[in-house]
Ligand SMILES: Nc1ncnc2c1ncn2[C@@H]1O[C@H](COP(=O)(O)OP(=O)(O)O)[C@@H](O)[C@H]1O
């Protein structure tokens with residue numbers, strides 16, 4: 131995708147997106163609702179024409195190629211299963227449309243059905259099947275025509291939370307089996323983190339960062355990505371970098387200060403992961419505990435000091451202060467991420 | 478329905494719906510409380526039909542000077558029905574009505590479907606055209622009859638237009654020729670009721686899930702394949718409803734036919750409704766009319782029952 135953009139009237143749904151997806155790669159488009167993920171997918175599939183920019187598959191420009199000819203597999207949010215047909219007819223639909231010989235259709239349909247454990251229900255009507263079967267059927271229906279690229283638009287958003295974990299694992303193992311190039315749209319960072327080879331984080335029609343899940347988690351390109359990735363997201367405190375005699379530190383006002391490894395003087399947003407808070411009675415930072423959330427294996431502290439607020443995630447074994455008490459802690463200089471106070475980009 | 482007090486069908490319904498919340502006592506009380514209302518509804522719904530059945534078994538006519546409830550004095554049993562079975566004019570009117578239906582409904586269906594296909598996609602001037610297409614449906618059928626009566630006069634616009642194409646004066650006597658008269662009346666029906674078919678079919682077509690159609694296209698389906706494997710099967714319910722409405726309405730066709738031709742020339746355009754009207758108004762043998770009406774009611778009930786059965790099948 132080069133310089134890809136889409137406007138609906140005056141509204142820019144997608145601005146200048148550049149993204150290259152490798153063959154066999156699983157890329158997640160991650161962003162809040164309305165950020166242009168579906169728009170991007172629909173343009174890849176050819177359901178929407180880009181306002182500007184190019185989409186190429188293997189170097190072949192796809193602009194103007196009708197969607198029936200693109201060889202794109204698309205799994206819709208609600209799977210769009212043909213409920214008036216049997217499972218078998220659903221699976222065979224693409225091959226029949228492409229006038230594949232009958233014997234080959236039969237062979238390929240039974241192969242894919244076997245692979246996806248759909249064989250027992252081949253002759254059942256697709257209406258009234260359970261969601262995980264529908265998901266497998268939707269994937270099988272697209273996979274059987276061997277598309278160049280597979281697009282999935284929030285396939286798990288209609289599934290209840292308990293089931294989602296099962297479906298995630300199933301989806302990932304299917305992708306490994308097929309070695310398919312997949313683009314997976316989600317607003318759920320957990321899905322993106324657990325399944326994708328690379329994550330493309332989007333907001334307001336802009337592609338903010340592309341990288342492996344760890345990359346995006348550890349080195350967010352800007353404050354949006356920092357806050358969006360991780361549960362809870364990264365803490366960001368306004369501060370000022372000063373070069374005192376003991377070395378470089380960031381002065382956080384009411385919350386204390388923190389030594390830095392590198393940096394330049396000036397206003398910054400001081401970022402650290404809630405998981406990387408180390409309780410330390412002699413630590414240089416101090417904040418007041420406003421709420422204590424105990425969620426099984428972990429305890430989340432909500433902290434405040436002056437204008438600052440932050441969260442800390444601790445093991446449940448760690449002794450924690452009560453609500454209203456002061457909490458002293460330290461953050462290792464290696465774990466600190468600094469962002470420009472004005473542009474909010476990583477420094 | 479009639480043995481309601483002995484078998485309590487109402488109570489049986491309650492049993493399946495609300496058995497968990499209500500005791501048997503309350504159910505019985507509920508039934509007794511609603512019984513008068515239920516009987517009243519039944520009476521209102523069934524009275525005209527019961528009266529028809531009663532009259533149809535007599536030789537009663539309003540001219541006899543006997544009130545309708547004393548029509549039993551002219552009891553003739555099933556004689557009216559026997560007459561009906563051997564009444565050639567009845568059978569030919571019935572047959573003609575079926576022919577009209579067999580032409581009108583498919584033509585209206587195909588035209589309506591074609592228009593619906595055009596109108597699911599956006600194009601310039603769609604809204605104006607849409608409103609225009611619906612106009613015939615709003616015209617009072619009697620007025621439509623007059624319009625087509627004028628159009629098909631031998632000096633009327635239809636012949637004028639034909640003259641233009643033929644390059645010589647055409648003076649076809651449309652409404653005086655038996656076959657052409659039937660053709661002209663059928664045209665008026667198609668003109669008037671295609672919009673309704675279009676409206677219903679369009680509603681059905683736009684409600685075919687967009688993502689299913691997209692999925693079909695992405696799987697490489699051509700337009701025709703998508704239309705015949707996704708769109709049409711998904712419209713099955715609405716198609717059955719639209720066709721059933723038109724079949725039943727067409728069976729009752731009257732206004733425009735009567736005004737255009739009065740059922741003539743001869744009986745060339747006499748449909749079942751026109752026949753009944755003539756027997757009622759001109760010959761005043763109401764017992765016989767009641768028998769015809771009941772016969773038709775039975776035919777239409779069978780048609781409706783078939784349609785409902787099909788609908789049930791389509792919805793599963
Ligand atoms: N056909 C359209 N016309 C106008 N605006 C649209 C259209 N489709 C999407 N949008 C807008 O574009 C933005 C991006 O939409 P979408 O790509 O669906 O977001 P998401 O990331 O949730 O999938 C949304 O704000 C939406 O309102």
Ligand SMILES: [Mg+2]
Nearest residue numbers: 167168283284
């Ligand atoms: Mg979306």
